[in-house]
Amino acid sequence: MQTRRHFLKTLAAGGLTAFGGCLGNIPLLPKKSRLRLVFYTDIHAKVNGGVPHALELAAEAINVQNPDLVIAGGDLISGGFTNTAADMAPRWQTYLAMQQDMRAEVYPVIGNHDLVAVRPKDGSEPSPHPKAEFCSRLGLARSYYSFDALDYHFIILDSIELSDDELGYCGFIGEAQMAWLRNDLSQVADSAPIVLVSHIPLATDYFDVNSGTNTSPGPGKLVSNAAEILAAFNNKQLILVLQGHLHTYEELRSNQTRFITGGAICGNWWRGPLGTTEEGFCVLTLAGNEIGCRYHGYGW
Numbered sequence: 001m002q003t004r005r006h007f008l009k010t011l012a013a014g015g016l017t018a019f020g021g022c023l024g025n026i027p028l029l030p031k032k033s034r035l036r037l038v039f040y041t042d043i044h045a046k047v048n049g050g051v052p053h054a055l056e057l058a059a060e061a062i063n064v065q066n067p068d069l070v071i072a073g074g075d076l077i078s079g080g081f082t083n084t085a086a087d088m089a090p091r092w093q094t095y096l097a098m099q100q101d102m103r104a105e106v107y108p109v110i111g112n113h114d115l116v117a118v119r120p121k122d123g124s125e126p127s128p129h130p131k132a133e134f135c136s137r138l139g140l141a142r143s144y145y146s147f148d149a150l151d152y153h154f155i156i157l158d159s160i161e162l163s164d165d166e167l168g169y170c171g172f173i174g175e176a177q178m179a180w181l182r183n184d185l186s187q188v189a190d191s192a193p194i195v196l197v198s199h200i201p202l203a204t205d206y207f208d209v210n211s212g213t214n215t216s217p218g219p220g221k222l223v224s225n226a227a228e229i230l231a232a233f234n235n236k237q238l239i240l241v242l243q244g245h246l247h248t249y250e251e252l253r254s255n256q257t258r259f260i261t262g263g264a265i266c267g268n269w270w271r272g273p274l275g276t277t278e279e280g281f282c283v284l285t286l287a288g289n290e291i292g293c294r295y296h297g298y299g300w
C-alpha cells in the first residue's frame with residue numbers, strides 16, 4: 001500500500017487545478033492531467049501450451065506502452081472454480097510472474113475463474129471462502145475497492161456472486177457491496193471523473209451483434225442488477241466502464257459513459273483469436289473527460 005500511496009501522490013503532484021472549459025455540464029479538466037492506462041483482462045494463466053512465454057511477451061508489450069497504471073480485469077488464472085487451491089498454485093505463480101514483469105502498478109479485478117475450489121471436480125471439500133485465494137495472492141484486503149489517480153476516481157467491483165444453479169455463479173452486486181459503493185461515491189466530488197471496472201459486463205451489444213436481438217445472453221454473461229449500479233452514479237461523472245469476461249473488444253457509448261469490453265490476453269482461451277479480436281489489451285489515454293482507446297495485439 002505504501003508503494004501505491006507514493007505512486008498516486010506522485011501522479012497528483014503533476015496535475016493542475018484550473019478547469020479548461022466545458023462539455024455540456026461536465027467540466028473539462030486540463031490536458032496536463034492526462035493519464036495513460038493499460039487495461040488487460042482474461043489471462044486464463046496456465047502452465048502448458050506456451051502460455052508462460054505468451055505472458056512474458058504480453059508484459060513486455062505492456063511495458064512498451066509506458067502506462068501510469070495498469071488494471072487487470074479478471075480471470076487471471078484458468079479453472080479455479082472447479083479445482084483445489086493446491087491444483088491452482090502453479091497457475092497463480094505463472095500469472096504473478098507476468099504481473100511482476102510489469103513496471104507500472106497493477107490493480108487486479110476478480111473474475112469467475114479466480115474463485116478457487118467452489119466445486120472441486122476431484123470430489124474434495126469445497127472451500128468455505130473461494131475468494132480468499134485471490135485476495136491473498138494479490139495482496140488485497142477485499143475483492144472490491146477504490147483508489148484515486150490524478151483527478152480520477154477508480155472503482156473496482158467484484159461482480160461474481162455464487163449461485164446454486166448449474167453454472168454456480170452469476171453477475172450480481174450484492175447488498176453489502178452496493179452499500180459500500182454508495183458510501184464510496186458519497187465521498188467523491190460530483191465533478192470528479194469516475195472509472196468503474198467490472199469483470200462481468202454491465203452493458204454490451206455483443207450478443208445482439210453476434211447472435212441476433214432475440215437471443216438471451218444466457219446466465220452469468222451480464223451483471224443482472226446493472227441498472228441499480230448505474231443509478232447509483234446519478235449526479236456523478238461516470239465517464240468509463242471497463243469490462244472483461246466476453247474476450248471480445250467492444251466499445252459502446254450511453255450518454256456521457258463509454259463502456260469498453262477489453263478483449264483477452266488469451267484470445268479464444270488460448271486457441272487463437274476470438275472472431276476478429278486477437279490476443280491483446282487496451283491502451284487508454286484519459287484527458288479530462290476525453291477517452292482515447294486502442295486495442296493492441298502483443299504478437300502471440
Ligand SMILES: [Fe+2]
Pocket residue numbers: 042044075111245246247
Ligand atoms: Fe474469461
